[in-house]
Amino acid sequence: MGIFNKLFSGSTEEKKIKTLPWIPLTTLEQLQDIETKSNSKTQVIFKHSTRCGISRMVLKQFEADYHLTESHLDLYYLDLLNYREISNEIATKFKVLHESPQLLVVKNGEVEAYESHGGINSLDLSSFI
Numbered sequence: 001m002g003i004f005n006k007l008f009s010g011s012t013e014e015k016k017i018k019t020l021p022w023i024p025l026t027t028l029e030q031l032q033d034i035e036t037k038s039n040s041k042t043q044v045i046f047k048h049s050t051r052c053g054i055s056r057m058v059l060k061q062f063e064a065d066y067h068l069t070e071s072h073l074d075l076y077y078l079d080l081l082n083y084r085e086i087s088n089e090i091a092t093k094f095k096v097l098h099e100s101p102q103l104l105v106v107k108n109g110e111v112e113a114y115e116s117h118g119g120i121n122s123l124d125l126s127s128f129i
Helices: 002-008 029-037 053-065 084-094 117-122
Strands: 022-024 042-048 073-079 102-107 110-116
Touching (some): 029 042, 029 073, 029 084, 042 053, 073 084, 084 102, 110 117
Antiparallel strands (some): 042 102, 102 110
8 A cells, every 4th residue: 555655545655735825705794894904005806706717717826926014914805605795895885897816906996906817926016015
């Protein structure tokens, strides 16, 4: 069994799992907090559809490439399927058409930038700090 374990179990080295400082976006009240906090610190909202393969792929790539810290910005995660009313309110409040996946950068109460799909990973978040 030893040889099969080595061949089929992959590396024996521990893989480092990168976890981001996600803040779950689960209430409409948080949108007011995001708007207020954006006056002193950049706020980012990642809207994710948990049933969409493209959204999952974009999220994984975003997490792999992310290099900022909690001191740079606040990073919110919105599960669109469970919190559709929040997504709808984001579209109304920040005047941005809903897309999925979608990333919004909020600074000084306004959306400074937003991207969807492949454009998310092209957005340089460090330029908004």
